[in-house]
Amino acid sequence: MTWLITGGAGYIGAHVVRAMTGAGERVVVLDDLSSGIRRRLPAGVPLVDGSYLDGPLLRRILAGHGVSxxxxxxxxKRVPESLERPTEYYRDNVGGLATLLEAVADAGVDRFLFSSSAAVYGAPDAELITEDTPCAPLNPYGETKLAGEWLVRAAGSAHGIATACLRYFNVAGAAAPELADTGVFNVVPMVFDRLTRDEAPRIFGDRHPTPDGTCVRDYIHVADLxxxxxxxxxxxxxxxxxxxxxxxxxxxxxxSVxxxxxxxxxxxxxRRPALVEGPRAGDxxxxxxxxALAARELGWTARHGLGEMVESAWRGWLLQHPR
Structure with missing residues (x-):
């Protein structure tokens, strides 16, 4: 079978492409290269430069590559941007997903894996967030991911498509330096960027109800993801x-941060001290x-620790920003 991977030239997407092709799966990538990078893809992997909002293009890809x-x-995927441009986020993340699912159903494709986010949960009062924790997203990005899950399940039920939704927590690291995150939107590259510019890293809020007052997060190595x-x-x-x-x-x-x-x-x-600023709204x-559910249902557990994430991300940063 052949898998279509949308966004496959992006930071996470390129890692998914390598994991799947390395395991013998056939893939074709659709990416508009707005943030994706062509050279991240292994040799021989077909790349279609285009958008998943383009229904006719999707139908040509699904039929032409025998996608199943x-x-x-x-x-x-940027939370602050979603607050400024909510209509664009709903148009692309929900409307574009509807376009893709329509093409998938029309083509008889019967497997669909959706990239979701822990942002669907909002700010639950829970030591550990389970899949049964109520969802109450705090921003348009999280709302579109939750609406996307609803849409994926509904389309799956209506058209006999086997579906799965993966709710990512905080992604970091790189399987190889050339695959590292080139954006400065996640916390690890944000700190790298500050240090590279000879500025102190920033911490947003140090009076949260946590052991050291800063936000506590769950970090996952992108290779494990x-x-x-x-x-x-x-x-x-x-x-x-x-x-x-x-x-x-x-x-x-x-x-903690x-x-x-x-x-x-x-x-x-x-090791310069961090600059503490006010907390961000919605954090x-x-x-x-x-x-536990991923281990039970998928037979999957994370293998890499936080030190490996930071060290591998730093090697990638230095490749992109040589001193």
Missing amino acids: GVVHLAAR AEAHLAAARRLSAGGAGGDLTVNIGRGEGV RELVTLIGEVTGD PPRAVASA
């Missing part, structure tokens, strides 16, 4: 997932996954 499963990663996609895709191929498989992808271990910044200082050798004090 889709991994949908492409989306708008890619392996989770492979496990979910194979579960769908085996016909055992049904239409309602939704799992958290995290390590189940909380790390201050602890993370301290570790980054040890790895980079730049949950704690967001840590229960990873």
